[in-house]
Amino acid sequence: MTERRLPSDPKPHFRAHLFLCTNRRPPGHPIGSCFDRGAMELAEAMRNIFKDMNLDDSRANTSGCLGRCDKGPVMVVYPEGVWYAPRTPADVEEVLKTHLAGNGRVTRLLVPADPPPAE
Ligand code: FES
Numbered sequence: 001m002t003e004r005r006l007p008s009d010p011k012p013h014f015r016a017h018l019f020l021c022t023n024r025r026p027p028g029h030p031i032g033s034c035f036d037r038g039a040m041e042l043a044e045a046m047r048n049i050f051k052d053m054n055l056d057d058s059r060a061n062t063s064g065c066l067g068r069c070d071k072g073p074v075m076v077v078y079p080e081g082v083w084y085a086p087r088t089p090a091d092v093e094e095v096l097k098t099h100l101a102g103n104g105r106v107t108r109l110l111v112p113a114d115p116p117p118a119e
Pocket of ligand 1: 072
């Protein structure tokens with residue numbers, strides 16, 4: 001990913017921002033949604049764990065569709081642009097503590113980049 005900040009941009013307000021998709025689609029929708037795959041339980045864990053961590057330089061938020069529905073539930077950490085597919089509250093806790101607080105990576109939960117479209 002290319003650095004897109006300009007020297008004239010204001011300093012970032014947060015060092016890192018984590019988003020967890022909780023998007024919900026109507027029952028029977030062919031794509032399904034992170035909501036249908038358990039995202040709300042993960043979101044509650046995220047809120048509670050993040051609050052206890054007291055990380056003043058970061059944020060953890062729920063979001064609408066992040067565009068990777070087939071991998072869901074998904075979460076992404078910016079500015080790194082690193083994607084995770086947590087399945088349990090313990091997975092969420094591991095990402096928060098390892099990546100957000102420690103700048104490590106939870107390799108077993110990483111979502112690889114999609115292959116480029118065929119030409
Ligand atoms: S519904 Fe979660 S990424 Fe699309």
